[in-house]
Amino acid sequence: MDLLLNLTVNGLATGMLIFLLAAGLTLIFGLMSVLNFAHGGLFAWGAFSGVFFYGVTGSFLISVIGAVLTGVVLGFITEKLIIKPVYGNHVQQILITLGFMLVLSEMLKVVFGPNQIAAKTPDYLSGSWEAGGVILIKYRLFIILVGLLVFAVVQFILKRTKIGLVVRAGVINKEMVQALGIDINKVFLYVFMAGAGLAALAGALMAPYSGVVYAEMGLEFAILAFIVVVIGGMGSFPGSLLAAILVGLAGSYMAYFVPSLSLAVNMILMAVVLIFRPQGLFTAKEA
Amino acid sequence: MSRLLTLENVHTHIGQYHILQGVSLTAEEGEVTVLLGRNGAGKTTTLRTIMGLSPATSGTIHYNGQDITKLPTFSIANGGIGYVPEDQAVFTTLTVEENLKVAMRKEDEAAMARQDYVLTLFPDLKKFWKKEGGHLSGGQKQMLAMARAFVNDNRLMLIDEPSKGLAPIVIESVMEAIREMKKQTTIILVEQNFSMAAGVGDTYTLIDDGETVQSGRMEELVRDEELKRTYLGIA
Numbered sequence: 321m322d323l324l325l326n327l328t329v330n331g332l333a334t335g336m337l338i339f340l341l342a343a344g345l346t347l348i349f350g351l352m353s354v355l356n357f358a359h360g361g362l363f364a365w366g367a368f369s370g371v372f373f374y375g376v377t378g379s380f381l382i383s384v385i386g387a388v389l390t391g392v393v394l395g396f397i398t399e400k401l402i403i404k405p406v407y408g409n410h411v412q413q414i415l416i417t418l419g420f421m422l423v424l425s426e427m428l429k430v431v432f433g434p435n436q437i438a439a440k441t442p443d444y445l446s447g448s449w450e451a452g453g454v455i456l457i458k459y460r461l462f463i464i465l466v467g468l469l470v471f472a473v474v475q476f477i478l479k480r481t482k483i484g485l486v487v488r489a490g491v492i493n494k495e496m497v498q499a500l501g502i503d504i505n506k507v508f509l510y511v512f513m514a515g516a517g518l519a520a521l522a523g524a525l526m527a528p529y530s531g532v533v534y535a536e537m538g539l540e541f542a543i544l545a546f547i548v549v550v551i552g553g554m555g556s557f558p559g560s561l562l563a564a565i566l567v568g569l570a571g572s573y574m575a576y577f578v579p580s581l582s583l584a585v586n587m588i589l590m591a592v593v594l595i596f597r598p599q600g601l602f603t604a605k606e607a
Numbered sequence: 608m609s610r611l612l613t614l615e616n617v618h619t620h621i622g623q624y625h626i627l628q629g630v631s632l633t634a635e636e637g638e639v640t641v642l643l644g645r646n647g648a649g650k651t652t653t654l655r656t657i658m659g660l661s662p663a664t665s666g667t668i669h670y671n672g673q674d675i676t677k678l679p680t681f682s683i684a685n686g687g688i689g690y691v692p693e694d695q696a697v698f699t700t701l702t703v704e705e706n707l708k709v710a711m712r713k714e715d716e717a718a719m720a721r722q723d724y725v726l727t728l729f730p731d732l733k734k735f736w737k738k739e740g741g742h743l744s745g746g747q748k749q750m751l752a753m754a755r756a757f758v759n760d761n762r763l764m765l766i767d768e769p770s771k772g773l774a775p776i777v778i779e780s781v782m783e784a785i786r787e788m789k790k791q792t793t794i795i796l797v798e799q800n801f802s803m804a805a806g807v808g809d810t811y812t813l814i815d816d817g818e819t820v821q822s823g824r825m826e827e828l829v830r831d832e833e834l835k836r837t838y839l840g841i842a
């Protein structure tokens with residue numbers, strides 16, 4: 321019981337981190353049909369800048385905010401320099417964003433040095449609670465809470481604000497949105513920056529979770545995030561939450577019960593979902 | 608009367624295809640100009656070219672005295688042009704209310720008043736206010752697409768085959784709405800149904816194989832059996 325609960329909390333926490341990464345990916349895919357493999361680089365930058373700001377300021381909160389801002393600024397630069405010239409061409413997008421992913425990783429080594437860096441958990445989030453013989457690790461619960469909070473906030477923006485309406489409409493038909501007098505490229509830039517901020521947030525939260533940050537961490541997580549985007553239904557925001565939780569849980573259970581399958585489990589999950597629902601769990605156009 | 612829109616010898620390429628090969632047309636303020644031509648003649652492409660969705664590769668488009676040929680779609684729309692596409696392009700997962708809200712350039716009193724007015728033209732939309740666009744009937748989708756273009760204070764409306772696939776009784780109410788809208792705005796209408804076109808149009812432009820073949824007053828076309836037979840297959 322104890323074990324199952326811990327595996328579940330673990331899986332949920334990982335799932336939430338993947339979700340934060342996938343949220344931006346799915347929206348930028350849904351809106352502009354852009355495949356951004358550099359997203360993991362923004363995640364890694366979030367992790368490193370979080371550790372950096374924590375070291376400098378001693379405040380975890382400020383470090384997270386600093387990481388998110390770093391992500392947003394990098395998102396702005398990425399969209400303008402890397403994404404904009406390759407709108408509408410998937411092959412070019414894959415090549416240039418993969419290339420940029422490597423640039424982002426290497427830049428991390430230039431700025432922060434080639435070695436991995438230890439990441440601390442703030443005292444008030446360290447340790448665990450024990451209730452009725454069940455041990456719950458605080459930081460994991462914290463991640464789950466933040467993930468749910470982000471989901472609620474983004475969902476509120478998408479459902480209740482004008483810009484959210486525009487984004488949802490753009491996912492369905494971006495030509496029509498433009499024909500209504502809206503500059504979709506500008507909207508896309510904002511969404512891209514917000515997505516980059518979420519990726520950086522995921523990175524900053526990941527750092528204390530795994531205890532170390534290293535330049536290659538971005539690619540690992542980006543692959544999971546892409547699997548989630550596919551399973552959830554390309555472009556569907558709620559779909560990406562559900563899929564991220566599935567992937568997180570599956571990974572956590574498998575790592576314990578069938579360790580030999582733990583690397584393959586996500587691919588298996590993706591294959592199974594695609595066999596029964598080729599469009600993913602949700603689709604942006606109907607969900 | 609003043610010219611609101613002028614296309615001069617417009618050519619449009621889509622990919623390697625040369626679709627429009629010399630379209631010229633004018634729309635006079637306050638009138639309904641009907642675009643006629645057989646299937647594949649280039650009517651939809653003409654409207655898309657005006658909107659900048661399939662931009663002209665040569666020729667010029669002037670709107671309200673300004674050259675809009677090279678402007679991006681959103682600026683063209685913000686100049687006061689509303690577009691009702693052939694496939695309606697209703698936002699399927701947005702409610703009726705949200706579809707109209709996305710369209711509103713500003714949500715001031717005037718816009719709300721226009722919205723109320725639009726809802727008197729299309730009472731069905733009010734009835735299904737919270738229903739998702741994707742769950743509306745074909746006729747209701749058409750009404751929503753028209754309402755969406757009409758909630759803004761547009762000076763020109765481009766409406767592409769609003770009667771397509773609708774039952775006669777629904778067509779009648781759509782046409783009635785167009786007659787009402789006409790009192791407030793200039794309209795370019797694509798309409799295959801000739802009696803419908805003749806009923807609402809002031810002038811016509813006839814397109815064939817991507818080229819304007821003839822323009823004139825609607826009553827002249829009604830009398831010109833030869834032209835109708837050659838290009839519209841009406842005996």
Ligand SMILES: Nc1ncnc2c1ncn2[C@@H]1O[C@H](COP(=O)(O)OP(=O)(O)OP(=O)(O)O)[C@@H](O)[C@H]1O
Nearest residue numbers: 621622624626644645646647648649650651652653
């Ligand atoms: N995206 C495209 N790619 C290639 N050809 C196209 C494209 N869009 C339109 N065409 C071609 O351009 C021509 C004109 O098409 P258009 O849709 O403008 O005709 P239309 O007059 O609106 O016809 P209909 O009455 O059937 O709606 C057609 O031959 C069509 O096949």
Ligand SMILES: [Mg+2]
Nearest residue numbers: 650651652693
């Ligand atoms: Mg057409």
